[in-house]
Amino acid sequence: xxxxxxxxxxxxxxxxxxxxxxxxxxxxxxxxxxxxxxxxxxxxxxxxxxxxxxxxxxxxxxxxxxxxxxxxxxxxxxxxxxx
Amino acid sequence: xxxxxxxxxxxxxxxxxxxxxxxxxxxxxxxxxxxxxxxxxxxxxxxxxxxxxxxxxxxxxxxxxxxxxxxxxxxxxxxxxxxxxxxxxxxxxxxxxxxxxxxxxxxxxxxxxxxxxxxxxxxxxxxxxxxxxxxxxxxxxxxxxxxxxxxxxxxxxxxxxxxxxxxxxxxxxxxxxxxxxxxxxxxxxxxxxxxxxxxxxxxxxxxxxxxxxxxxxxxxxxxxxxxxxxxxxxxxxxxxxxxxxxxxxxxxxxxxxxxxxxxxxxxxxxxxxxxxxxxxxxxxxxxxxxxxxxxxxxxxxxxxxxxxxxxxxxxxxxxxxxxxxxxxxxxxxxxxxxxxxxxxxxxxxxxxxxxxxxxxxxxxxxxxxxxxxxxxxxxxxxxxxxxxxxxxxxxxxxxxxxxxxxxxxxxxxxxxxxxxxxxxxxxxxxxxxxxxxxxxxxxxxxxxxxxxxxxxxxxxxxxxxxxxxxxxxxxxxxxxxxxxxxxxxxxxxxxxxxxxxxxxxxxxxxxxxxxxxxxxxxxxxxxxxxxxxxxxxxxxxxxxxxxxxxxxxxxxxxxxxxxxxxxxxxxxxxxxxxxxxxxxxxxxxxxxxxxxxxxxxxxxxxxxxxxxxxxxxxxx
Numbered sequence: 001x002x003x004x005x006x007x008x009x010x011x012x013x014x015x016x017x018x019x020x021x022x023x024x025x026x027x028x029x030x031x032x033x034x035x036x037x038x039x040x041x042x043x044x045x046x047x048x049x050x051x052x053x054x055x056x057x058x059x060x061x062x063x064x065x066x067x068x069x070x071x072x073x074x075x076x077x078x079x080x081x082x083x
Numbered sequence: 084x085x086x087x088x089x090x091x092x093x094x095x096x097x098x099x100x101x102x103x104x105x106x107x108x109x110x111x112x113x114x115x116x117x118x119x120x121x122x123x124x125x126x127x128x129x130x131x132x133x134x135x136x137x138x139x140x141x142x143x144x145x146x147x148x149x150x151x152x153x154x155x156x157x158x159x160x161x162x163x164x165x166x167x168x169x170x171x172x173x174x175x176x177x178x179x180x181x182x183x184x185x186x187x188x189x190x191x192x193x194x195x196x197x198x199x200x201x202x203x204x205x206x207x208x209x210x211x212x213x214x215x216x217x218x219x220x221x222x223x224x225x226x227x228x229x230x231x232x233x234x235x236x237x238x239x240x241x242x243x244x245x246x247x248x249x250x251x252x253x254x255x256x257x258x259x260x261x262x263x264x265x266x267x268x269x270x271x272x273x274x275x276x277x278x279x280x281x282x283x284x285x286x287x288x289x290x291x292x293x294x295x296x297x298x299x300x301x302x303x304x305x306x307x308x309x310x311x312x313x314x315x316x317x318x319x320x321x322x323x324x325x326x327x328x329x330x331x332x333x334x335x336x337x338x339x340x341x342x343x344x345x346x347x348x349x350x351x352x353x354x355x356x357x358x359x360x361x362x363x364x365x366x367x368x369x370x371x372x373x374x375x376x377x378x379x380x381x382x383x384x385x386x387x388x389x390x391x392x393x394x395x396x397x398x399x400x401x402x403x404x405x406x407x408x409x410x411x412x413x414x415x416x417x418x419x420x421x422x423x424x425x426x427x428x429x430x431x432x433x434x435x436x437x438x439x440x441x442x443x444x445x446x447x448x449x450x451x452x453x454x455x456x457x458x459x460x461x462x463x464x465x466x467x468x469x470x471x472x473x474x475x476x477x478x479x480x481x482x483x484x485x486x487x488x489x490x491x492x493x494x495x496x497x498x499x500x501x502x503x504x505x506x507x508x509x510x511x512x513x514x515x516x517x518x519x520x521x522x523x524x525x526x527x528x529x530x531x532x533x534x535x536x537x538x539x540x541x542x543x544x545x546x547x548x549x550x551x552x553x554x555x556x557x558x559x560x561x562x563x564x565x566x567x568x569x570x571x572x573x574x575x576x577x578x579x580x581x582x583x584x585x586x587x588x589x590x591x592x593x594x595x596x597x598x599x600x601x602x603x604x605x606x607x608x609x610x611x612x613x614x615x616x617x618x619x620x621x622x623x624x625x626x627x628x629x630x631x632x633x634x635x636x637x638x639x640x641x642x643x644x645x646x647x648x649x650x651x652x653x654x655x656x657x658x659x660x661x662x663x664x665x666x667x668x669x670x671x672x673x674x675x676x677x678x679x680x681x682x683x684x685x686x687x688x689x690x691x692x693x694x695x696x697x698x699x700x701x702x703x
Contacts, residue, residue, distance in 0.1 A: 015113075016109035016110070016112050016113045017112060019112070039308070040310075043304055044108060044144055047301065047304050047314075048107060048108065048109050056303070059307070062307065
């Protein structure tokens with residue numbers, strides 16, 4: 001699975017978990033600029049990403065996965081790393 | 084009357100329908116946001132419930148799931164969640180957010196791990212008894228406070244250990260293992276909750292078993308942020324929570340309407356004959372016996388059963404009387420319509436006969452075609468999809484959210500018999516001439532008393548359920564009534580009605596605020612079963628007599644239009660009340676009346692074999 005396939009699915013999960021419009025999610029979209037991205041929503045979002053792609057992040061990774069780009073990259077690395 | 088901004092239960096249901104079975108939490112979030120876009124004032128009051136959740140772990144993600152599952156049942160929820168881990172504090176503090184919120188239902192969600200941590204707080208782990216009381220003592224101190232300060236019902240789950248035990252194969256021999264501690268905790272929880280009329284045990288262990296323990300808990304979110312319940316457990320719990328909310332608002336199912344062919348037995352009676360249908364100790368046939376057994380369990384809690392089937396009535400009645408494996412007999416049925424009319428017409432007729440709103444009825448029918456037709460004709464009726472395979476019927480019916488009976492009063496348990504008496508009564512009505520002759524011939528007797536410990540549950544139930552003949556439709560809960568009685572702010576009258584065909588039970592309630600000058604009627608309601616007998620005049624006459632005796636000069640009352648209480652709209656003007664200012668109706672007590680109806684006699688609680696009015700009469 002390449003980035004082009006991962007991106008729309010992560011985007012959809014962000015829309016659902018945070019309630020933001022799809023159009024607002026550009027590559028720079030991140031927790032620091034998004035009030036709805038609270039720590040609890042972060043927890044639920046990451047859990048949904050893990051369920052969607054069948055991956056598992058470490059606690060260290062989770063703390064850093066605070067942007068759209070970061071999540072997409074982490075998923076891609078995970079999938080390729082385990083392939 | 085309805086503007087296009089007005090939201091009804093069908094609209095709520097439609098929003099919830101976007102989330103199907105087995106969908107993730109994200110899907111619930113999206114649907115909950117759609118609910119958020121509805122302006123709260125667009126939702127009529129009778130669809131709204133206030134639900135509080137107190138939890139020992141993080142349950143914020145449950146709220147969106149709960150609101151969507153409520154919408155699926157046509158309910159709009161206002162929710163309150165206690166601050167993390169502060170459930171005991173919230174219960175004990177009179178100024179807590181919980182008490183300001185005035186919930187209809189409070190769910191206390193306690194993680195079994197709390198018990199586990201309590202046990203491991205000391206090394207080596209201590210004996211069961213101090214662990215159990217260490218948890219339950221503060222909890223029940225909190226519940227005592229809730230009784231004094233709170234509102235509505237309290238629902239507490241049993242303790243479930245989220246992981247397999249590591250205590251080994253010999254644990255069963257020993258006392259004071261964790262398994263033993265948990266068993267003791269659940270036993271004491273159950274025994275102590277059972278003593279509280281407004282408290283219920285939520286069978287979390289049952290729901291966990293239903294979804295499977297390994298799927299019920301999410302260890303990743305548990306350790307990352309104390310979100311212990313998984314995406315799979317939350318909807319299953321929410322569905323049952325909503326059942327309690329429906330019941331607390333008086334919106335549960337009161338009557339289950341049953342089809343016959345391929346529903347209560349296999350095959351078609353008209354074609355296969357009584358000997359040819361599948362109904363007996365072996366399969367095919369035992370599925371239907373088990374299903375009937377489950378239905379009778381509901382019937383014994385006070386839910387009415389009725390039949391609605393396209394069949395020849397004499398064949399069905401013969402089968403009910405003689406088939407050796409039929410468990411549901413004529414005596415279990417409140418009413419039936421067995422003919423060749425369409426089902427919607429028949430169900431409306433059943434609703435009229437039983438005096439039950441169609442929104443309180445539920446149809447069980449194996450035919451998707453009939454279900455679709457009835458849903459289309461009667462949108463307010465509950466028509467769940469029966470599984471296509473009869474082997475699933477018995478396990479399916481227990482999961483129906485709306486079949487919850489909170490209070491089992493003596494009236495509930497006698498209700499089927501009362502409806503059978505009413506069939507005889509109506510046959511009599513046809514045979515006499517004028518209404519007055521009819522009423523005189525009924526031999527009506529009433530017993531009007533002040534509420535007692537024994538009758539309070541029934542009073543709360545009537546307040547919660549009565550929609551038609553009610554002046555103000557105020558739903559007071561038990562703690563509120565107790566407080567007002569203790570402070571002397573209220574006098575609560577109850578009326579029991581009997582006629583020569585049978586006993587209607589406690590079917591009238593009036594709440595009066597006695598003042599030195601004026602007595603104010605805060606609530607006044609009659610069960611629909613006794614409307615049209617002028618017993619309401621008798622109750623008002625008694626209140627007027629008591630008010631005069633105390634020196635009051637005026638009765639005052641209100642009529643609050645709920646959109647459903649037209650039956651009571653003319654009551655005040657018919658009884659000498661004149662509209663005053665601020666929505667109040669006034670009746671000077673200087674003028675005589677209201678007259679006690681000549682055809683209504685009195686009876687005493689004792690001679691009417693009351694099982695509700697105990698010896699502690701007027702002790703409240």
